Amino acid sequence: MSEKLAIQDCYPDDYAWCYGCGRLNPEGHHFKTYWEEDHTKTIYQPDPAHTAIPGFVYGGILASLIDCAGTGSAAHALHRKEGHQLGDGSVPPRFVTASLNVTYLKPTPQTVPLTVIGRVEEIHPKKWKVQLDVFAQEEKCVVGEVVAVVMPDTFIKPIDK
């Protein structure tokens, strides 16, 4: 997968500071989401500190993983719909999360890489729904749903100024 680009490799610099997936945030998780056939894949090895109870992954990290995999999946899908592919010189869209639902099916072990599979549905040209399943090895531990919207221009203007 070394030559393949993640959507997060291609976000514009101004939008690449996300604590979850921004390549320019030195302290962040650096989640990376790839397109595969008809779905996305995000693989992440939790840090030893990312504990709920020792041995199991903290739910907030799992929610974070689902959040960024969700917006990344939507960005992949809209970019592809518009006829582009990563690395062709075009700038992919940047989505933000409108809502995030996470159901924890069972405790998620902390010592194996997690795989998130995302499946995307367009519900409006600028609003996409993503269903995400989080697996530890073959075991589905968490499911999530993200409603992601193309970032409005107003997002980058602080609300209290």
Add this chain to the structure above:
Amino acid sequence: MSEKLAIQDCYPDDYAWCYGCGRLNPEGHHFKTYWEEDHTKTIYQPDPAHTAIPGFVYGGILASLIDCAGTGSAAHALHRKEGHQLGDGSVPPRFVTASLNVTYLKPTPQTVPLTVIGRVEEIHPKKWKVQLDVFAQEEKCVVGEVVAVVMPDTFIKPIDK
């Protein structure tokens, strides 16, 4: 508030390693949830690294804050229902998250402390629902719902062993 105890000050040591709220996790966020009259309050100042887009808080941190404020609120409520108060020598229950729903109403500014107000409803003696509102100063930026269950004994046995 210096003499007042947070629920997270009173979790048993084995359950105090949570990356979100564990007092024993040196790398965690150390969220602290207090009981006030008929609701809970959790105040948190996001770290400068916790960025979505520069100037605004990362949604995964907001989800994490809601997650731990939710389980902490449920633990407060059940402990009080059982006739205890923090610091009386009794051990409060430890809840885990069954589901987490977060709706992002508007971008959350990163430079002010966030206040989470939690309101608890018992839906079963071991299963509680918590509604949480996240405010940046007076502005409600995020709302969440956590369904929390008393941690089952099986949680601490790794599933793949």
